[in-house]
Amino acid sequence: MAMVDTGGLRMHVQRLGPGDDRPATATVVLVHGLLTDSLASYYFTVAPPFAAAGLDVVMYDLRGHGRSGRPASGYTLDDGIDDLEALLDALEVRGPLHLVGNSYGGTVAFGYAARHPERAASVCLIESEPATASWAAKLGGILDRVTRELAHNEADALAWITAHRGHNTARLAKGAARLARETTLARDIPASRVLTEDRIRAVRCPVLGVYGGDSDLALLAPWLGSLLPDCRTVVVPGHEHSVLVEAAGVVGEQVLSLIRRASAGSQEASAPVPEASTPAQDPSAPGHAGAGAAVAR
Structure with missing residues (x-):
């Protein structure tokens, strides 16, 4: 490393x-x-x-x-x-x-x-x-959904991911939720x-x-x-x-x-x-x- x-x-x-x-x-x-x-x-x-x-x-x-x-x-x-x-x-x-x-x-x-x-x-x-206007709009929708489903309802979302996608994917999703919660990423990228x-x-x-x-x-x-x-x-x-x-x-x-x-x-x-x-x-x-x-x- x-x-x-x-x-x-x-x-x-x-x-x-x-x-x-x-x-x-x-x-x-x-x-x-x-x-x-x-x-x-x-x-x-x-x-x-x-x-x-x-x-x-x-x-x-x-x-x-x-x-x-x-x-x-x-x-x-x-x-x-x-x-x-x-x-x-x-x-x-x-x-x-x-x-x-x-x-x-x-x-x-x-x-x-x-x-x-x-x-x-x-x-x-x-x-x-x-990067086009349609790309920005699409990313905005995806990141908004991630923010709502992971960052705001993290426990339920992670339980569903664990049951349907496995523990490794749930671990990655937990990190994604933290990133969306603690940074301006979800707002910044669609505004690019x-x-x-x-x-x-x-x-x-x-x-x-x-x-x-x-x-x-x-x-x-x-x-x-x-x-x-x-x-x-x-x-x-x-x-x-x-x-x-x-x-x-x-x-x-x-x-x-x-x-x-x-x-x-x-x-x-x-x-x-x-x-x-x-x-x-x-x-x-x-x-x-x-x-x-x-x-x-």
Whole structure:
């Protein structure tokens, strides 16, 4: 475990490399989702294979999550992007980055790419989307429900979760309730500054969207493809919002394919990808399911 002081926040970071004294071929930054999520959802799924493939893997706990500091306020999307900027500076990570974000983490990753297009080599959105007015309204509804059901009726909610989802999920939900109760997160995120379609179009690097076939977010595929100059989407049948932990093999291979293509700097990487939505087969051995997935997007 490493704790990094970014100047205003202590952040928990884990970094994996290829080992065997091999130099890393590129840096990939993994950003997790809200409330019940942490860097563990990557550590137990795709991070080790990424490191074995020769990548410098940086993953961290968002503010208020995992082992990172939990200030009472400062939870807008811009605050999250600022935290990522400060962390990369503290780690002295230079050069173009491959950004991977799950759920809300994808919104942070895309926001960073929109702010610093020169530093984004590629972006992968796992069950995620750029920040728009509709995104903010949807997050507002989800966080309001979490606040009411968990923070205000915690005992009953946790009893139901324990009975239907198990003790580990109830433990994660208890932490989410504390976060919603003790910070301004539920108010800050829906009030975040969002991106215009022109700002979204300005992200020129290769973008990959990975969605569960049974998730409502899979409907975003045509919209993303219509806005982004180099965008490909993959739908994994039989999965919903937890596709990262439930189908880690498929997700990891798709991300590695994106990184290889973007790193090659070939004509393929600079030309729009014609295909719209590509179904992916479920792996025979799904990823580690113990890490937990985000309840909020």
